[in-house]
Amino acid sequence: MRHLALAFLALFALSGCQSAYFAAMDEAGISKRQMLAGRIEDARDAQKDTSKHLSSALENYRRVVHFDGGDLEKRYDALNDDYQASVKSANAIHQRIASVENVADALFDEWNDELGQYTRQDLRAASAKELDRTHAEYRTLLATMKTAESRIPPVLSVLHDQVLFLKHNLNAQAIGALKDESGHVQNSVYDLLKDMQRSIDGSDAFVRRLQNSATP
Numbered sequence: 001m002r003h004l005a006l007a008f009l010a011l012f013a014l015s016g017c018q019s020a021y022f023a024a025m026d027e028a029g030i031s032k033r034q035m036l037a038g039r040i041e042d043a044r045d046a047q048k049d050t051s052k053h054l055s056s057a058l059e060n061y062r063r064v065v066h067f068d069g070g071d072l073e074k075r076y077d078a079l080n081d082d083y084q085a086s087v088k089s090a091n092a093i094h095q096r097i098a099s100v101e102n103v104a105d106a107l108f109d110e111w112n113d114e115l116g117q118y119t120r121q122d123l124r125a126a127s128a129k130e131l132d133r134t135h136a137e138y139r140t141l142l143a144t145m146k147t148a149e150s151r152i153p154p155v156l157s158v159l160h161d162q163v164l165f166l167k168h169n170l171n172a173q174a175i176g177a178l179k180d181e182s183g184h185v186q187n188s189v190y191d192l193l194k195d196m197q198r199s200i201d202g203s204d205a206f207v208r209r210l211q212n213s214a215t216p
Contacts, residue, residue: 022106032107037210039103043096043145044203049089050152051196057082057159058189064166065182067175076166083156083163090152097145104142108135130213137209141202148195155192158185 025035060079067075111131118124162178162185169175 018102018106022103032103032110033210035103036100036107037207039096039100040141040203040207043093043100044200044207046089046092046096047145047148047196047200047203050086050093051193051200053082053086053089054155054189054193057086058186061159061162061185062182065175065178067172072170076170079166080163083159086159087156090156093149093152097142097149100145101142104138108138134209134213137206141199141206144195144199144202148192148199151192151195155188158188 022032022035025032057079060075060082064072064075064079108131111127115124115128115131118127162181165174165178
């Protein structure tokens with residue numbers, strides 16, 4: 001029965017009827033705060049997957065460029081597989097971040113609206129202060145997530161060119177021509193991985209903050 005209820009909730013979400021979806025989730029005992037934590041974790045996991053595949057792609061790229069014997073085609077296939085997996089996982093990041101924004105907007109709007117329901121000014125002031133702090137931390141996290149996301153396409157473009165070139169030029173002479181570019185490719189991936197890790201760490205910290213602070 002619970003699985004059926006969750007299926008209906010998923011249909012609400014897919015239909016774009018956000019208010020009905022949030023109301024149904026609330027009826028099921030899942031608050032917007034819990035939903036936000038879950039969606040941030042989903043975005044974080046998509047970033048982790050992308051980082052993992054990019055790291056593996058870089059390692060296989062180095063093995064191809066610095067080829068010193070063995071099955072070159074097999075190494076290229078491993079590189080291409082990791083590149084394709086990176087593209088697939090990266091495509092999920094934008095959707096995950098948009099999902100975070102949807103529930104965050106609903107949470108902060110609700111929290112702000114409910115400040116007017118207080119009769120005790122001290123409690124209202126405390127909740128307003130918590131709202132401002134949480135919202136500011138969320139905006140910082142969102143900016144970090146979007147910064148990392150914005151730097152993915154240029155890196156994938158660099159890798160795409162390398163992979164495509166190798167596809168049709170898998171020989172020692174062509175590989176030698178790529179060695180001069182390998183440093184740029186490596187630095188581009190490393191810089192992106194650092195941005196992704198900052199976003200992942202920020203996501204973990206914000207989720208802990210949500211889980212440890214009082215519900216508005």
